[in-house]
Amino acid sequence: MTAASSSASRETIDVLLVGSGIMSASLAAMLKGLEPRLSIRVVEITPELSREASDGWNNAGTGHAGLCEISYTPAREADGSVKIGRALAIFEQFEHSKQFWAHALTSGMAGEPGGFIHAVPHICFVQSPADVDFLQARQAALREHHFFRSMQITADPATIQAWAPLVMEGRGPVPVAATRVDGGTEVNFGLLARRLLGWLRSQEGCDVATGCRVTDLRQEAGEWRVAVTHLASGERLVHRARFVFVGAGGGSLPLLQSTGLPEVAGLGGFPIGGQWLVCDDPALAARHEAKVYGPVPPSSPSLGAPHLDIRRLDGRRQLLFGPFGSWTTRFLKQTGRWTDLPRSLRPGNLTTLLRAAVHNRPLVQYLVEQALQSMESRMGALRQFYPLARTADWRLVEAGIRVQTIKKADRGAVYFGTEVFSAPDKSLAALLGASPGASVAVNIAYETIKTCLPHLLATAEGRARMQRMIPTYDEDLKLPVNAGLFDRTSRAAEETLGLAPVPS
Numbered sequence: 047m048t049a050a051s052s053s054a055s056r057e058t059i060d061v062l063l064v065g066s067g068i069m070s071a072s073l074a075a076m077l078k079g080l081e082p083r084l085s086i087r088v089v090e091i092t093p094e095l096s097r098e099a100s101d102g103w104n105n106a107g108t109g110h111a112g113l114c115e116i117s118y119t120p121a122r123e124a125d126g127s128v129k130i131g132r133a134l135a136i137f138e139q140f141e142h143s144k145q146f147w148a149h150a151l152t153s154g155m156a157g158e159p160g161g162f163i164h165a166v167p168h169i170c171f172v173q174s175p176a177d178v179d180f181l182q183a184r185q186a187a188l189r190e191h192h193f194f195r196s197m198q199i200t201a202d203p204a205t206i207q208a209w210a211p212l213v214m215e216g217r218g219p220v221p222v223a224a225t226r227v228d229g230g231t232e233v234n235f236g237l238l239a240r241r242l243l244g245w246l247r248s249q250e251g252c253d254v255a256t257g258c259r260v261t262d263l264r265q266e267a268g269e270w271r272v273a274v275t276h277l278a279s280g281e282r283l284v285h286r287a288r289f290v291f292v293g294a295g296g297g298s299l300p301l302l303q304s305t306g307l308p309e310v311a312g313l314g315g316f317p318i319g320g321q322w323l324v325c326d327d328p329a330l331a332a333r334h335e336a337k338v339y340g341p342v343p344p345s346s347p348s349l350g351a352p353h354l355d356i357r358r359l360d361g362r363r364q365l366l367f368g369p370f371g372s373w374t375t376r377f378l379k380q381t382g383r384w385t386d387l388p389r390s391l392r393p394g395n396l397t398t399l400l401r402a403a404v405h406n407r408p409l410v411q412y413l414v415e416q417a418l419q420s421m422e423s424r425m426g427a428l429r430q431f432y433p434l435a436r437t438a439d440w441r442l443v444e445a446g447i448r449v450q451t452i453k454k455a456d457r458g459a460v461y462f463g464t465e466v467f468s469a470p471d472k473s474l475a476a477l478l479g480a481s482p483g484a485s486v487a488v489n490i491a492y493e494t495i496k497t498c499l500p501h502l503l504a505t506a507e508g509r510a511r512m513q514r515m516i517p518t519y520d521e522d523l524k525l526p527v528n529a530g531l532f533d534r535t536s537r538a539a540e541e542t543l544g545l546a547p548v549p550s
């Protein structure tokens with residue numbers, strides 16, 4: 047940015063966050079709760095807040111806690127056992143989310159109760175002898191742990207029909223099985239992010255700017271110069287910040303590339319669009335009170351686990367099925383351009399991306415097949431879950447875009463996880479990847495603070511404030527000795543959030 051066309055802000059703020067999605071909103075609210083004297087600025091490109099991946103139909107709203115996602119418990123080991131470590135870790139991270147959101151409600155950070163989170167049973171449904179066998183081993187392994195004590199399993203079609211009638215009606219006599227946890231959740235992450243940022247705006251020393259694109263991040267004299275263009279007026283301004291969080295979702299990679307940090311050189315991004323089938327018929331929606339997840343088809347990557355869900359947005363009950371993948375070169379749904387992917391190519395990441403394409407042929411093939419799908423072939427996938435589904439009841443809706451991160455060191459592996467990137471001097475952090483995504487935003491905020499701003503947790507006062515926000519932040523709830531603590535804190539958070547489990 048040239049000095050002639052821009053002006054520089056005089057004061058240096060403590061924290062600048064790019065983007066108003068659930069990641070920036072969670073980190074900004076947590077930081078202000080931890081240290082009320084911090085000056086914090088959020089800069090968002092769209093005119094409204096939190097309208098990208100975190101909002102509405104752009105995601106499925108599943109509170110990912112390992113209750114129904116088979117991909118968190120990989121295939122059986124040689125001895126027949128099922129590894130549950132990842133499911134336990136994600137469950138605990140989601141507990142942190144629930145605790146923080148409960149604090150956000152009681153402290154006024156998240157506005158009035160209700161609206162952003164609902165209890166909904168999480169069901170895992172399988173329909174082949176091998177999958178039935180795996181589900182039984184999975185449930186047996188999970189049930190051993192206090193997190194998953196309430197997980198029920200059945201291979202009785204009548205019981206599954208009672209749990210999820212649409213899934214069983216019209217189904218032939220094939221082996222089926224399902225697990226069910228009544229205490230699953232559905233979350234409107236966009237609404238929650240807007241409420242947290244609304245609170246932040248009201249705090250001294252904080253502001254949230256919309257309609258402003260961050261174009262460049264440069265480190266100079268121990269602080270970050272953040273170039274921002276106000277889209278309506280064209281005015282350009284350079285903000286100065288001690289710490290920057292790049293929570294720009296799909297827009298994060300280009301901003302990281304602008305930093306010139308050598309660690310960014312090999313990073314590449316590969317966008318994958320998402321689509322849902324949506325049913326607006328209230329009579330059908332009234333008959334499905336669950337999120338029903340299936341196994342990941344062997345041909346598709348982990349983002350492809352299909353699920354049939356009740357979705358409650360803007361006071362309406364609708365059904366959602368998907369996701370279907372779609373081909374795109376844009377990194378953002380609202381403000382992305384078709385040039386996003388080509389413009390992200392650099393000599394340092396081109397070979398990484400090409401190698402990723404070669405190493406991940408099933409992914410490339412999956413995307414091509416998904417992009418060429420007709421409505422009827424999508425309905426065919428839906429009928430695996432809901433055999434009597436009628437095409438006339440369903441419409442196709444564009445979901446959000448995931449930009450999968452590809453790293454040089456990984457020899458072309460595509461990552462589906464969520465990862466915090468931090469600059470070597472810890473003055474900048476960014477979020478890469480997408481899944482389990484929004485559900486673990488609170489844990490990502492905490493990890494970012496622990497890694498990059500540890501002085502905020504170094505005092506007794508700081509730790510006490512963190513404990514008020516996340517009562518078990520420094521405990522390992524996975525340990526058997528902490529089963530009682532888990533029960534107490536989980537029940538307290540659920541009561542505050544109004545999450546009475548839906549009984550079977």
Ligand SMILES: Cc1cc2nc3c(=O)[nH]c(=O)nc-3n(C[C@H](O)[C@H](O)[C@H](O)COP(=O)(O)OP(=O)(O)OC[C@H]3O[C@@H](n4cnc5c(N)ncnc54)[C@H](O)[C@@H]3O)c2cc1C
Binds near residue numbers: 068089106108261301
């Ligand atoms: C199809 C699909 C289904 C999903 N389902 C689930 C689910 O069921 N459960 C779950 O937990 N997660 C789910 N996720 C993942 C989840 O949606 C994301 O992980 C999460 O919303 C990411 O939040 P974020 O704040 O990082 O990004 P976003 O919500 O995308 O926010 C980034 C913000 O940055 C802004 N921005 C971008 N560039 C700039 C710039 N240069 N200047 C200023 N602002 C900028 C954008 O406009 C946007 O508002 C799903 C994702 C997809 C795509």
